[in-house]
Amino acid sequence: MRLLRQFPGIAACCLLAANAYAAGLSESEARFVKAELSAPSYGALFEEPSAEDLLRDHAHAVAALIRARLSTGESLPPQLLSEAKHLQRARYQFMDRKDRAVVDAALALRLGGFSVPGPGLTATLPPPAAIPPEILAEEDFPAFLQGVRAEAAKEGVPGAVLDEALTGLTVDQRVLDAENSQPEHTITFEEYLGRVVSEKRVAGGKAMLAEHAGLLDRASSTYGLTPAFLVAIWGMESNYGPNQGSWLVIRSLATLAFAGKRPSFFRKELMAALHILADEGMSSRDLKGSWAGAMGQPQFMPSTFRRLAVDFDGDGRRDIWKSVPDVLASMANYLAKAGWDPKTGWGAEVSLPADFPQASANLSVVKSVADWQAAGVRALAGALPAGTLSASIIRPSGPGGRAFLVLPNFRVVMRYNNSQYYATAGGLLADRVGAP
Incomplete structure (x- = not known):
């Protein structure tokens, strides 16, 4: 399932037309391609992938699906062989040696079948025994972790930190299941508001506004965020603290970097998380968050934490899990850096x-x-x-x-979570929390 999970996500990321691309794939593969266009988001604070990341993940996904079909002796549809040819013409940019080898193997097979663009390409394959087994073998998780360890060590992460975080780590199948789960139905805007801007959450926000008035005033004067809006985002992200997620972030990110739909993105986040362990003196057991690696009360991804988390209580640590001053200031810093205008509302x-x-x-x-x-x-x-x-x-x-x-501040909130539902709910919740 790893290969089927990975390929459709990249196809969608590369903006391939789902219906056209699904032609020639198996029923299950085509279903994954089409479903990916409406797949659930990972959560807040996910940056847009770079063009290089998209190309790298797309190339790896094409090779992965070719490898899966070669391993079982299935024929390759014309679209896959055409993609392989494009990769060859591009001189295999962003591809590792094993992926290049599997694409070469597919392109070298010129037995009968129906033609696809490019000279000598066909869609019928010989028995898998004709292909060296080392080409078809997938990288195993321990080998992947060795590569992560080497890369992190090169970036200066101490060996003791890497030993504690990576030794004995295993793939978490629950994370892959969560990434691929689909909601039973699309929630309506009114249903969303009913959940997010509930009377209980409004009351909780008013209580937090009163309890932390001095702290919120200090954060507001430092970063320009109105106290009510800051409290509203806090409430939406973690219900004012308790809903932070209990997943082990290192394990989740390693799983997604190894077998998820956006391996390049999650490998970078895994590296950032390893740096956090070193920088903040944390154990991997304490680095907890969502299944996708969003951490603490603000639900920051590790790279966001490294750039924008703030030590507002002055204890020498940026603690977005337990320190309310650090939590509120970190969220305010994020929105301020994203362009929040303190002179206007949402x-x-x-x-x-x-x-x-x-x-x-x-x-x-x-x-x-x-x-x-x-x-x-x-x-x-x-x-x-x-x-x-x-x-x-x-x-x-x-x-x-x-x-x-x-107003423009609405777009700033969408930088925190790229959803009109979210940004609108945040504004409405802030209005009610701040009302007399």
């Missing part, structure tokens, strides 16, 4: 005229608040923001649903 719920074009309800359509007001947009409560501010109109529920005028 937006407001609005009413739209009956003839409002649905195509204009899109984050890509940006106008001044004054222009939106001239087009008939009205605040449901209070007044619209200053007319000179730039804004967009969104309808998270789709045509006919609730409408919101959102």
Whole structure:
């Protein structure tokens, strides 16, 4: 299952058309390709993959699926052989020796079958015995960990840290199952709000706002975040602390780097996590978070932690698991660095005229608040923001649903979690937490 899990994710990441690419694959493989386009996200604070990471993961995924089919003697569909030829023409950029060998083996087989683009390529393969077994063999997990150890040691992670973190580590099948799980149904915006902006969470936010008033004022003056908005994000990420995840981050990241859909991304996060153990003097047993490696109360990925976590209580450690000052300041620092404007809010719920074009309800359509007001947009409560501010109109529920005028700070929140549902809920929760 490792190979089937990995390949479709890369196909989707590379923006291949699912229906076209699935032609010629087995029913199960095609189903994975198509399902990946609606796969669940990993969580907050996931950066967009670099072009190099996409190419590397795509090349590895093509080789992995070829290896799987060669191992069982199955024929290769034309699309796979065409992809292999493209990799060869690109001189195997970003591919390791074993992946190059398996692609070479596929391209060298020119027995009968149907042709695909490129001279001499066919889709029929000889028995697997014709291919050297060392080419078909997958890297095992201990060998993978040896490579990780060597890379981390080269980056300066002490041997004692690597021994404690990596010795005896095994693949966590539950992590792969979580990565590939699909929700039974797509949650609606109103259902999402009911869960995230519940009366209990609003009450909890008001309590936190009062309990940590002095700390929040200090963080607000340092980073420019309003206390209510900071509390709202805190509540959405970990319910003000208790919901941090209990997965062992090193094991989860190693599993995803070895057998997940984005191995390049998770290998970098694994390296960052190993550095955290060294920098913060932590044991791998204490480095806990979500199944995808998001850590602590802010749910920071390790690379985000290294860049933006803050020691706000002055104890010499950046503790986003137990220290409320460090948690709040780290979240505030993230949003400030992402471009938060302390002079403006996030937006407001609005009413739209009956003839409002649905195509204009899109984050890509940006106008001044004054222009939106001239087009008939009205605040449901209070007044619209200053007319000179730039804004967009969104309808998270789709045509006919609730409408919101959102300011640039809304996009900043989407840097924390790339979801309109999330950013809208954060704004609404902040409004209610901060209300008298």
